[in-house]
Amino acid sequence: MTTSSAPRWRGLALLPDAGGVAVVETDGATSMATGRSEVEALITRLTPTTRWVTWSADELRPLILARLPLPRTWSVAEAHRLLHGGLRADPHRCWAAARGLDLGTLPSPPRTDLFALLDEGEDGGETEPSRTASPGGPVWPVRRDGYLRAEVDHSTLTTLEEAGAWAVAAVQVAHAQREALQQRGPRAIATCHSESAAAVLAVELERDGLPIDRPVLEELITRSAGARPITERDELARRADRDRSVLEAVPGIGRVDLRNPASVRQLLATAGVDVPSTRKWVLEQHADRHRVIPALLDWRRRERIATTYGWRWLDAHVGPDDRLRGAWSACDGAAGRMTAQAGLHSLPSELRPGVAAAPGHLIVRADLGQVEPRVLAAVSGDEAFAAATLAEDLYLPVAQRLGSDRSVAKVAVLAAMYGQRSGAAGEALRGLEREYPVAMRLLDHAQRRGEGGMPVWTVGGRLVRTNLPEQSERLGADQRQSLARARGRFARNAVIQGSAAELFKAWAVTVRESVRDLDAQVVLCLHDELLVHVRQEQAQRCADVVHEALAASSRRWVGHDRVRFVADVSVVRRWSEAKD
DNA sequence: TCAAATACGTA
DNA sequence: CGTACGTATTTGAG
DSSP states (O other), rough: OTTSSSOOOEEEEETTTTTEEEEOTTOOEEEEEESHHHHHHHHHHHHGOOEEEEEGGGGGGGOOOOOOOOOOOHHHHHHHHOOOOOOOOHHHHHHHHHOOGGGGGGGOOOOOOOHHHHHHHHHSSSSSOOOOOOBOOOOBBBOSSSSTTTOOGGGGGGSHHHHHHHHHHHHHHHHHHHHHHHOOOTHHHHHHHHHHHHHHHHOOOOOOHHEEHHHHHHHHHHHHSSSSSOSHHHHHHHHHHHHHHTTTTTTTTTOOOSHEEEEEEEEHHHOOOOOOOOOOOHHHHTTTHHHHHHHHHHHHHHHOOOOHSHHHHHHHBBBTSEEEEEESOOSSSSSSSOOSSTTTTOOOOOGGGBBBOOOTTTEEEEEEEHHHHHHHHHHHHHHHHHHHHTSSSTHHHHHHHHHHHHHHHHHHHHHHHHHOOTTHHHHHHHHHHHOOHHHHHHHHHHHHHHHHHHHHEHHHHHHHHOSOSOOOOTOOHHHHHHHHHHHHHHHHHHHHHHHHHHHHHHHHHHHHHTTTGGTOEEEEESEEEEEEEEGGGGGGHHHHHHHHHHHHHHHHHHSSSSOEEEEEHHHHHHHSSSOO
């Protein structure tokens, strides 16, 4: 293998105020471009062979907003998250980790309070830091004790020299990260490439937003929350309107605070229904006992839309261009799935007809089928389980081997991956252990590590810690055991969920690249589902490209073709439209 | 005023 | 005693 050959890396740092870009060449020389055309020429001239190193994709935001393509990047932050787990990946932390410095004594970021004045000059660095970069390496951002200056980040850069030194430091970290990732496993560097691209995609997703059909969305909101309130009085009146349907189901009840679970429980007791809690699944079991219960469940549904996805949400997150925007991150702090704000990942299906292509456009909707068991087959190397993935419906061959119904096989496989032990799953699990011992061993091993508070790794090499937040000292024996079990289930699931996230992102960023020529954009990533917005003439071609991208990226990711991934791909006007 | 607990939407 | 996240609300501590 020749993976150790030096990558063609160029560091990139932006001067926020000057509107310029500093580029550090592979030999350390720094050049600079200012103005859009000059910057674009500088970036695109080198694009085909260059991987652009930055501390984070967020630093590239101005270039991304200017729609520069940036196809090959190395995000120091994403590499750090892969190597060390968790979410925190500011430059100072990444630098210290790459240098092997103690993270416990990481200089704290500057405070804006009065105490900051008292502490000035006590950072272990020079009191009058030289803001000059030396040719041999970054002097200015680095303190005498080896840490990066806590008060420096990309928004504070003011000169070409500073930007150059900032980029040089990023490239130095990237080289160390690459070495570490090479040790981590055969897929880790490729994973870092796609995670870095996913971080750029995350900025693009926020830039482009999700196209919505405003009249339809407004109608759907009106149906649940009531007409748009103008005054605060209106708002209270709408709220009372929603409450009324529940309250009138129990005559003479008077005023009840439906938002207070204790009051609701009392309300139900008055109606002659005694429930241990007012949780939805509990209420559903008593739905036929009194008409107030269905009314309450419907109230909850409407109230969710009114409060979380109502008029305020629409005004806050949907722009005048009818795009729904929220911030995205390329990975969460646990197994590494993408996250999104503004409710983009939990939009009720009821509102999805309101997500629609802009005029003259269509949406290519694609979702991976049965992705987690297919990922299990890939990461475990269980050849029998891999054989099942060749089927369009993986659960059919599994059921056949288990000698059970498809439904039993499905429950068993999902239970195996989620660590469920209760109910009918227990029996069927034994069948899985008999027929697919290799896959089951991998899950059990991860679970045992989690129970012991030890980390696990995704197939792409991401470290997933299992001992993070809870203070395990001073726990009773029962608490300790339930904590260990929770960690075990988490670890068992994390190797699958996290590896699936890596495959998904590899697919998503391949789609991102390959639809660029069609002038199409990925506008939503939802764990196993992609929406691509495209002009209608190109929609069919785009759907084909999405399929091809899955074939290519999954083949690369798995490393062979004995595990198959499948996607449902359809061309629709609205997100809600049925798959074909 | 802030954090935890509760609840629930999505995968 | 299935996992994850984001959002809103209530509650209780400071």
